[in-house]
Amino acid sequence: MKKIIKDSVFAFLILITAFGINMFIKKIFGIDSLIPMIFVLGIFIISLKTDGYITGIVSSVISVFAVNYAFTFPYYAFDLISPECVVSVIVMLIIAVTTSAMTTKIKAQKKAYAESEKEKMRANLLRGISHDLRTPLTSICGSTSAIIENYDILTKDQQIKLLQEIREDSQWLTRMVENLLSVTRIDSQKVRVIKTPTVLEELIDAVMLKFHKRYPQQNVIVNIPEDFISIPMDPLLIEQVIINLLENAIFHAKGMTRLSLDVKTKDDMAIFEISDDGCGIPKDRMDNLFGGYFERVDAPTDSTRNNMGIGLSVCASIIKAHGGEINAENIKEGGVLFRFSLEMEK
């Protein structure tokens, strides 16, 4: 309904403009020959920019009447049976209909293209996930059957070792699923995320608590402002972003000796920085760091766990849904700096 009103207003404005231009040309130069051309242009624009056929057709009928009434003899009176009028009606209608048909077709194609892109992305995602899930599942299945079938043969130490591996694998699966859930949470809510005012200190505290529980060995240098800072966000999603970025450093920053989390404020933005002094990220990966998981065409042949891909892609979509920005850069002295910003409460 809204679209119809919008289209009608648009068509009306174009027609008025065409009419105005014609009045102007006629008054100043005294020529009539350009008049149909101007209206044809108007009809063309209207058919191009509006949905469906109706607006274009109605507009061409109106312009024929307008030309007939104001610009042809007898002036300011209708003369509908002249052959000139009949022909111009037909020409205008043909233009309106063909242009509308063309635009409709192009729009449909565009939509189909976007759909197929989305479909392709979804297929890639599914393929990637299935591949990534298979490895830990295989190991869990294998280890559990090993224990059940060889209960009396295996020593207690061997059993415990297998069980620990099962636990690690299932923890990895849990994180993977948490990430996937975050993505669906954003996708299913087209209205963006639901933001609640969250105290920065509480967020960082919760993040560090969770992180230390998972990686008790890893020290993180935390620097946050002393002030009371409240940021509207979905705290669980942002928590996930920070944990993913810290985890990313643990898995991929080889030779890291320092991992730090800094938060600064600038104007009305809170800027989060997660940095390490590890090996850095190769240039060729930098370009597509945040979209990699969704766009990789073939599932990787190596069996290493590609947690980085999905983790960073999830970070990017979460920050985007919050209306913020995220980027990564290699530090001169070595290591990587991830930075994202969120708007603070006013």
Place this chain on the structure above:
Amino acid sequence: MSSNKYKILVIEDESNILSFINTILDANNYRVITAKSCNEGKMMFSSHLPDLVMLDLGLPDADGLQFIKYAREFSTVPIIVLSARTEESDKVSALDLGANDYITKPFGTDELLARVRATLRNSRYSADSGVLSGGKFVLHDLIIDYDKRLVTVSGNNIKLTQTEYNIVAYLSAHSGKVLTYQSIIKAIWGASDIGSIKKLQVNMANIRKKIGAVPGENKYIINELGVGYRMCEENS
């Protein structure tokens, strides 16, 4: 086997999860009764009168919240909710309906047992005596003297405002339990308005500063993001 074990009713439809909870609780000397649906749960609840209920929110026949409503009509038996990550809003409604605590799936055995112990201890307390009737609360090096309305950390007197003390005392009286923002606001200020949560958050920030909390190494009060606060359990 002694008959004075705590009786725990577990309502959960996933048989694998049920069996795993059953095993842990049984190994730790609790008596376990199980139910696989909301209706069966209600039946077991009224016939066995358990000391504690562990409730999954996503049950096949009815919403787990219905069970809480049903149970709270005539009983104050503590209820721990098992919630999946996708049910965050349900979590808060469950707490507001009268559930005592929640555990997010997937959870470890330590966490499960700690919550069970804390919840049982809490309910015993509030059943015995008025919670703030006196005595002391000790948590690591933090001591709350209810009679003198005094809080000390490692022997140093912490100067809290009236409101700040009330919040700390309220949290400590329910240590181990998550208190939602709304329930704290109701207990401290009575009525709540739009600015209440902000007021509470600012007070909490001041309390943290005064007791010298470091992010990630908070020994006393845990932030449950988007839900509320939890005071850690008292030293036993």
